[in-house]
Amino acid sequence: MQEPRLRTVNKVVPPFEVNKFPSQFIDILARNIVYMLATKQSMSLEGNEWEQIFAECVGAEWKPSNVGLDDVVLDNCCWGAKTVFAQSNNIENQQNVRLISGRNSPTYSYGVDQITSASPDEIGELVLDIWNERVSAVRQIFKFVRTVVLVKSKDYSEYLVFEFDTIRYDPELYRFEWNARGNLEGYDKETGKHKFTWQPHGSQFTIIEEIPQKRIHLSVKHPEKLDKDTILETLKFDKSWYRVVSESIQE
Secondary structure, eight states, rough: OOOOOOOOOOOOOOOOOTTTOEEEEEHHHHHHHHHHHOOOOSSOHHHHHHHHHHHHHHHHHEOOOOOOSSSSETTEEEEEEEEEEOOOGGGGEEEEEEEEEEEHHHHHHOOOOOTTTSOHHHHHHHHHHOOOOHHHHHHHSSSSEEEEEEOOOTTTTEEEEEEEEOOOOOOOGEEEOOTTOOEEEEEETTOOOOOEEEETTEEEEEEEEESSOOOOEEEEEOOOOOHHHHHHHTTOOOOGGGGOOOOOOOO
8 A cells, every 4th residue: 555645744853862962061071070079078979969960061951850750851851860879999891770760659659558468560560650650741741751870989080971761661571579678679571680679668669770882981080179268268258248147145
C-alpha cells in the first residue's frame, strides 16, 4: 500500500543531544569548582549546589522541585541532578553509580501494610509503579526528561559528568527478592544485573545506573585557600556594612 504524503511537521528537538554538552560547559563547571575550593572552609558539593552549577553550565533555570526530576529547566527539557562520591580512588574506571531516587512507600500510596510477608515481586511492582507515575507526571509537562550525574572524588580533584534519559521501568522485566539486610532488590531478568534497591524502613528507592563511555572526565588543580581576612579586605569591609538594630545589654 502506498504511504500517504504528509505536510512537513516541525519536530520538537532537545537543547542538545544526550552527553553532548554545550561548548562552554566544561569551563563554567571548572570555574565554579575552583571557586568553591578556594572559598569554602570545608569543601563540599551537594545536590542544590550541583543543580545551580549545572543550570549555569547549560544556560538553564534552576527551579528546585519536590519531585526531584525537574530541578533544572531549559525550554522543553528538564533535569534531575544527582551527586555521588566515587567508589574508589580510580574514578576513571568506575562502571556504575547508585542514585537515591526518592521515597516510594506502598503503604502511603496503596495502603499496603503487609510488606515483608508479601510477594517480593508484588512489592517491587508497586515500588516501580510509584516511580513510573512520577516520571509520567513530569513528562506531561516536558518533552525531554533527563538525569545528570556528578561523580566526585573524595579529595574533590576529579569529576565525571554524564546524563541519561529519565524513563519508566516495566515491572515485568525485573525480578525482586529480599536480601539478608531486609531490603528489596530488583534484578534485570535478561542480564541478571542488580538494578534497584528499596528499603522498607524509610522507603528509600535506589537505582543503579551504568556510567557511559561518552562522559566528561575533569581534573582540577586545588587553589590556595582564601582566608576570611583576605576576602573581607577585598570587599573593603568596615563598620558601614552593618548597623545595630537592637542590643541586649548585660547589667
